[in-house]
Amino acid sequence: QSALTQPPSLSGSPEQSVTISCTGTSSDVGGYNYVSWYQQHPGKAPKLMIYDVSRRPSGVPDRFSGSKSGNTASLTISGLQAEDEADYYCCSYAGSSTVFGGGTKLTVL
């Protein structure tokens, strides 16, 4: 149950695109198409942004997209907006458990 690996921080200017990576193993990210991404603003509960690698829940802007290749999943945010500044966590099903990434703090410059 080792945590998935994410970059601790990333930054981007408004309207730019950023991609957050999430690396696991064949026992989690690489073994299932059940990667999800969560956005968390300070003092708030996490919010589901992407599930099943690339699906968006209703109400999530299509600026958010997900993908996966091998043991690494990615979240891409295009057309960055000020409100996208938050912490982002990846998560993967791992059979009889689930595992989160360490989180990435996204700063919009």
Place this chain on the structure above:
Amino acid sequence: EVQLLESGGGLVQPGGSLRLSCAASGFTFSNYAMSWVRQAPGKGLEWVSALSGSATNTYYADSVKGRFTISRDNSKNTLYLQMNSLRAEDTAIYYCAKVPRLWQLVHFDYWGQGTLVTVSS
């Protein structure tokens, strides 16, 4: 509208016990697995435990196995987490989260606002 409301957090001494509750509404509670996820102050999310909709399948992180017990009362639409032998490293906000499947922990589609547990002497 799905709502999850946690309660039961507070200050407890090392070695002590606490029981968290999560009252659910807005969906057919027994049809979905439920989970607890925690976040230590200034740290990331950590999955803690989960329970299938019918309560037949339980899942625990290694860090809490043998100390925490998850349960649910489908007649009361309530999820519980009994925490025993608490340690300082269990200090965290504990979130209740809904899973959109009966037992497979694919992702968490709704979250409560969390309840703070502080383990300190």
